[in-house]
Structures are given as C-alpha cells and as structure tokens.
Amino acid sequence: MTQDRPGLPVVTVDAPVTGLRNSEQRAGFRLPAAVRAVNLDGMAMLDMAGAPGRSPVFSGLLDHAPGWGDIEWLRRETPLPILLKGILHPDDARRALACGIDGLVVSNHGGRTLDTLPATLDALPAIATAVQGRVPLLLDGGIRRGTDIVKALALGASAVLIGRPQLHALAIAGASGVAHLLTILRTELEVAMVLAGCSRPDAIDKNLVWRP
Numbered sequence: 418m419t420q421d422r423p424g425l426p427v428v429t430v431d432a433p434v435t436g437l438r439n440s441e442q443r444a445g446f447r448l449p450a451a452v453r454a455v456n457l458d459g460m461a462m463l464d465m466a467g468a469p470g471r472s473p474v475f476s477g478l479l480d481h482a483p484g485w486g487d488i489e490w491l492r493r494e495t496p497l498p499i500l501l502k503g504i505l506h507p508d509d510a511r512r513a514l515a516c517g518i519d520g521l522v523v524s525n526h527g528g529r530t531l532d533t534l535p536a537t538l539d540a541l542p543a544i545a546t547a548v549q550g551r552v553p554l555l556l557d558g559g560i561r562r563g564t565d566i567v568k569a570l571a572l573g574a575s576a577v578l579i580g581r582p583q584l585h586a587l588a589i590a591g592a593s594g595v596a597h598l599l600t601i602l603r604t605e606l607e608v609a610m611v612l613a614g615c616s617r618p619d620a621i622d623k624n625l626v627w628r629p
C-alpha cells in the first residue's frame with residue numbers, strides 16, 4: 418500500500434479458521450517453508466492438533482475471533498472505504514450496512530472452506546434485495562465464463578471477482594496469462610450480452626435468468 422494509491426480494505430468475515438480440505442490432506446499439501454504470513458510474525462500460531470481432550474478452536478481462538486464490534490471499531494478508525502467479504506445472508510448484509518460498510522462481497526470462499534454452503538449465485542438475490550443498491554455488491558465463487566458474469570449481474574451483483582482462474586493463468590503464463598484470461602472473459606461477456614440483446618451492463622436484469 419502506498420500513499421498515492423491507497424489499498425481498499427477488504428475484511429474477510431467467513432473464515433476465522435481454515436476449512437478442513439480433504440483433498441489437500443490426502444495430497445499432503447504443505448506451504449513451502451519460505452512462504453510466511455509476514456504480518457503475523459511474532460504471534461503464536463494455533464496448534465490445530467491441540468492437546469488431548471482440548472479443542473484448539475473452543476479453548477481460545479473463538480475468544481479472539483473478530484465480531485461486529487471489531488467492524489464498528491474499524492469503521493471509526495479509518496475514513497477509507499471498507500468492504501466485507503464472505504456475506505451469504507441478507508441479515509448480515511443489513512448489519513454491515515448499519516455499521517457504515519461501503520461495499521459487500523457475496524462469497525463462500527470459493528466453496529473451499531465449508532461444504533454444503535449455498536452457491537453464491539443462489540445467495541445473491543436475497544442479499545441484493547436487502548442492499549437495495551445502497552452500496553456496491555460484488556460476488557465471487559465459480560465465475561468461469563462470461564455467461565457466469567451475466568448471471569451474477571442479472572441477479573443483482575454490481576461486479577464479479579475471480580480467484581482460481583487467475584491463479585491458473587498466472588502459473589501457466591505469468592502476467593500475460595492473466596491479461597489473456599481477462600480478454601477471454603471480456604469477450605465472452607460481450608458476446609453473451611449481444612446475444613441476450615443487452616447493449617449496456619445496466620440492461621442486464623433478472624428477466625435474463627430462468628429460475629424454476
């Protein structure tokens with residue numbers, strides 16, 4: 418973050434602990450030793466194995482997990498716009514707006530953290546109804562094609578975010594891979610809009626999506 422280009426604070430609210438990822442466990446995935454959470458240097462790491470008979474989550478972690486009071490504190494501390502990421506319920510969206518939050522990200526962490534959560538596209542309409550266009554409403558999770566963007570905009574999102582596609586693109590071809598990915602998504606979005614008869618993004622409305 419630099420002074421002339423301040424970052425946009427996004428607070429992730431849906432993952433105080435890492436989910437149990439069975440495929441990662443089976444693969445024996447470990448971060449390389451050189452990869453560290455530098456902002457957490459000097460802080461005690463939670464031992465998820467825990468002592469026998471004690472839960473590391475319920476014996477300490479939850480006492481320190483952030484809550485709505487922390488979001489209110491952050492709001493008072495900074496004039497920067499704050500976005501909350503990980504909203505899946507309209508009540509939480511309303512609570513966030515009451516805290517003075519400037520934008521929301523409907524997200525289930527890409528479905529990587531807790532199984533059986535709803536798809537973000539399914540959670541979006543009720544949240545859009547709660548927000549009523551008062552703040553930007555972003556969405557992520559499973560956006561893979563231009564038609565996914567059309568669906569998200571139709572159901573009430575202001576814009577979408579992407580996670581894994583850009584990681585794949587970066588791994589395969591670096592920055593030009595990510596640029597190519599964005600070109601593909603943009604082309605697909607434009608073609609889908611034309612085929613759906615929309616000349617502008619704000620012409621995309623919920624009538625474009627057939628929901629039984």
Ligand SMILES: Cc1cc2nc3c(=O)[nH]c(=O)nc-3n(C[C@H](O)[C@H](O)[C@H](O)COP(=O)(O)O)c2cc1C
Pocket residue numbers: 429502524525526527528557558559560578579580581582
């Ligand atoms: C390797 C990886 C690491 C992630 N780390 C974080 C994180 O530290 N904080 C966070 O809010 N979301 C994190 N996410 C979730 C993404 O921000 C995003 O919500 C998700 O990837 C969107 O879904 P998609 O990958 O299907 O596009 C991570 C996702 C991946 C794949």
